Amino acid sequence: MSSIWRSRNLIAGAALSLAMLAVALLSLIWTPYPPTGMDFLHRLAPPSAVHPFGTDSFGRDVLSMIMTGAQSSLTVALIAVAVGAGIGVPLGALAASRGGLLDDVVMRGCDLAFAFPALLTAVMITALAGPGAVNAMLAIGIFNIPVFARVTRGAARGVLVREFVLAARTAGRSDTAIVLIHVLPNIAAVLMVQATIQFALAIVADAGLSYVGLGVQPPQPSWGRMLNEAQTFIWRAPLLAVFPGLAITLAVLGLNLLGDGMQDLLDPRLRRAR
Numbered sequence: 001m002s003s004i005w006r007s008r009n010l011i012a013g014a015a016l017s018l019a020m021l022a023v024a025l026l027s028l029i030w031t032p033y034p035p036t037g038m039d040f041l042h043r044l045a046p047p048s049a050v051h052p053f054g055t056d057s058f059g060r061d062v063l064s065m066i067m068t069g070a071q072s073s074l075t076v077a078l079i080a081v082a083v084g085a086g087i088g089v090p091l092g093a094l095a096a097s098r099g100g101l102l103d104d105v106v107m108r109g110c111d112l113a114f115a116f117p118a119l120l121t122a123v124m125i126t127a128l129a130g131p132g133a134v135n136a137m138l139a140i141g142i143f144n145i146p147v148f149a150r151v152t153r154g155a156a157r158g159v160l161v162r163e164f165v166l167a168a169r170t171a172g173r174s175d176t177a178i179v180l181i182h183v184l185p186n187i188a189a190v191l192m193v194q195a196t197i198q199f200a201l202a203i204v205a206d207a208g209l210s211y212v213g214l215g216v217q218p219p220q221p222s223w224g225r226m227l228n229e230a231q232t233f234i235w236r237a238p239l240l241a242v243f244p245g246l247a248i249t250l251a252v253l254g255l256n257l258l259g260d261g262m263q264d265l266l267d268p269r270l271r272r273a274r
Helices: 002-006 008-029 062-098 100-114 118-129 133-160 163-170 175-211 223-233 239-266 268-273
Strands: none
Touching: 008 062, 008 239, 062 100, 062 133, 062 175, 062 223, 062 239, 100 133, 118 133, 118 175, 133 175, 163 175, 175 223, 175 239, 223 239
């Protein structure tokens, strides 16, 4: 417990991540103004007591949109990471435990998937099914699958040569039982850190997809689309771009610090080095 409090990265990352989560949850029940409500008489209003972050070109309250955008970003990122981990982890564990041709097929499939980044995958999916949050989740999730598969395979191969695994094989345990009982619990820390990193990358990817119109669709607020709309008024109201950009930066920074702190905490070699 004391090592947790000594990890500044972990504390700072957890604080920022919890703050983002709190804002997203609060937006479910309350925002200062309706996030899609328009007030054309107060278009592009500067920050004030009435509108702490000002208003956009349609008179919408920027703070309310930032809060609701946090909800959208977290939802897309969470489901995308869940898709990537839910498929990639079993694939990686299977490739590590079986080896041979199956291992080669899975790894070559991962290499092929890396040739199609999330944005390109989203373009292809959009061409078939149209833009939207679901397609953004699917595109980012597909990109996460080979990441989790490679990390799981690499970590699992290190565990599979340990003495307790060899003893389990000698006792007649099946490959599935060995993976579930011995491998996954021993690589859970690695997967948690990787999930945190992919969560941060998924938020950036979601913002990028929304920026080009392939992510969350209007009228639902999105940080990426707010940046896109702000560029038209960058000289007249530069803060329109600052606030969503700052939200993305803080969210990604918090998750990266959280992942770094978790790695320091869970990796015995790093603890000894400290």
